[in-house]
Amino acid sequence: MLKCMIYHQLADILYLSDQGIPTKRRIKFLQIKGDCVQAYCYLRNATQLFKIKNILALIPVYDTRREVV
Template identity: 30%
Template sequence: MKNMLLRAIQHKEKMELIYLDKNNLASQRVVQVYKINDDKIMAYCYTKRAIRTFKLDNILSVGPVRKRMGA
């Protein structure tokens, strides 16, 4: 997962996360990753329209943003 996030930083790609928050609620986020530390990432969250910190342990899945058909 870290390699995919590092590649997203290098290529300035938006990523799609499934993230588990502190209340154990899963949410889908579209983010632009800026920085990766040992246990978290800093990213602009397009869903919340703000820079957010995400714990790596709480990221359930990550992948490139899928293009929608006809968009």
């Protein structure tokens, strides 16, 4: 997480909402605020706070190209 923030790298996360609903998000980390992370969420097109304990998985995005199959 910290490495993604330092290198301005996008990440795909699996996030569990407070209601227990899992969602996949593509985010760009902006800063760490206590037990939360402020990030730009490309699903919602907005800056949001994510609880660190609710991030179930994190995969750095190395290739942002979209290829048509």
